[in-house]
Amino acid sequence: MNFKLKFLVIGCGSIGRRHARNAVNLGAEVILCDLNIQRMRDVGAPLGITDYYTDFQTAIDKSGADTAVVATPSNFHFEPAKALVEHCIPVLMEKPLCLSLDEALHLERIVRERNVILMMAHTYRFRDEWIAVRHMLDDWSLGKIYSAEFAGGWYLPDWHIREDYRTEYAGKKELGGGVMFTSMSHFFDIVRWFFGEVDLITRVRMKQSNLDINVDDAAVCILKASSGVIITIIEDFLSRLPRRQLRINAEYGYVEIDFNRKQMSFWDAHAKRYDPTIDAATSTNPDLFRILEDGVGYDLTPEVKILKYSGNDAYLNELKSFFEIVSKKTTHFALDIDSGIKVLELIHNKGIQHG
Ligand SMILES: NC(=O)c1ccc[n+]([C@@H]2O[C@H](COP(=O)([O-])OP(=O)(O)OC[C@H]3O[C@@H](n4cnc5c(N)ncnc54)[C@H](O)[C@@H]3O)[C@@H](O)[C@H]2O)c1
Structure with a gap:
């Protein structure tokens, strides 16, 4: 895949570094922004990135970025995200969307008004x-x-x-x-x-x-x-x-x-439950588990499936999905701003019911 995009990484810590590396591997030109210049050098040098900014606003105004990820600490998601969507720059948002619901609704309004792409980085969906x-x-x-x-x-x-x-x-x-x-x-x-x-x-x-x-x-x-x-x-x-x-x-x-x-262990009652009135061997099989002595026998051994584990592929596929959404100008996608707001509402107990 070769995406001809100029991708701005705001926040070059543990997850920002990963996004920068993946974006380079997907063919994008990468621009870095972090308060810490040495960190940008450490991230950028092995990837051949030379475009560094210490201020996100300047980066947005001057770098020519046409896509971005917000990967700053969670308290500082709102300001860069707002500046990006105001400039109609599609943004991949690290979770959580932001901290307060007011901020989230403010972002939502701009996203809807300007019809700009904001995709949540809910990475588990790509694992x-x-x-x-x-x-x-x-x-x-x-x-x-x-x-x-x-x-x-x-x-x-x-x-x-x-x-x-x-x-x-x-x-x-x-x-x-x-x-x-x-x-x-x-x-x-x-x-x-x-x-x-x-x-x-x-x-x-x-x-x-x-x-x-x-x-x-x-x-x-x-x-x-x-x-x-x-x-x-x-x-x-x-x-x-x-x-x-x-x-x-x-x-x-x-x-x-x-x-x-x-590992996924799957236990199907149809295959693992033995009724002693039908299956005579049940009552004499010592390996079967019984709740009570004269009860049904259960074979507790599940069917086991070994799962593939994603590692970096999940982050790569997440970024690829974002780049595809941007390239195809997709208007409806699952991890839109609403998915970020729904999660934030749960974090903030919205609508909590006791009992
Ligand atoms: N999707 C995932 O699986 C996943 C995994 C890890 C982290 N995250 C999220 O990503 C975000 C960052 O996490 P992290 O572990 O990379 O944090 P981190 O502390 O390693 O990195 C944050 C970086 O942001 C920089 N920064 C802080 N303020 C800034 C500013 N005003 N402008 C520019 N840069 C600034 C810091 O200098 C630092 O380099 C968090 O919101 C976290 O929840 C998501």
Whole structure:
């Protein structure tokens, strides 16, 4: 693929660096903007990028950029995004869209008025392992889904080995950090993608650890999808063993997905449930699990599928999708500004119902 675009990367930290590299690989000309000149040199030199700006407004006015990504800390998404859409420059927005709903609605107004492309970087939708689950739901064979449980977490000090976690945006309230904005935002988007529109029923959000941060480091949310599925999400900055898991309980079976171990376990009741009144061997088979001694026997061994794991491909495909939307001037696409606003509404408890 060779996209003849001039792509401005605003914020050249961990994710901005990745976008810059991917954009070069997709054939775009890349321009960098960061407050930290040395960081731009470190990112730009191996990629042959020489166009650097320390001020996003100057970059927008002078660089000739025709596309951009906003990859600054979450507290500083609104200002560059507003300047870009006011200049009708299509923008890929890192999540969350911004911090406040007022800012989000302000952006939405400009996007609609000027008919400019703003695509949310909800990267999980481009990850092979999450796409595999979406396909499984498309071909679903286990009847009505009753509940889905997401669990995610990793230990904040282990995130970036070269940085002190106390200086990173994720642990700082003033930079828009915390579990809800940083991590839960991914899950909120995924829940909508998998199960349709959701209402937030209740949530607990707190700081549990002694980590030197001033944000929530753990949260539990309960949501209900319009389809009736009850969803719980637990997410934290504390899990010593990194985890990304989903369990689905359905009418005729159960599915367990461990995204980090790349494994999907599928348990179909039709194949794994033995009725002792029909199957005589059931009562003498010691390997079957029984709730009570004279009850039904269950073979707990699931069918296991190994998932492909995306790595950088997810980010590359996300950027490619953005470039294609821009090149084809697509007007309707899934990750539009509305998808960012919906996630922000959930983060802000909009419409929360207790009970
Ligand atoms: N989609 C994903 O999977 C994903 C992954 C990581 C981060 N993110 C999001 O991307 C954003 C950035 O995260 P990160 O981990 O790269 O952060 P980071 O701290 O590594 O990088 C942020 C960069 O922005 C620069 N910056 C700060 N203020 C600026 C300004 N006014 N103008 C220009 N540059 C400025 C900083 O100097 C730094 O280089 C966050 O909002 C985060 O939520 C998304």
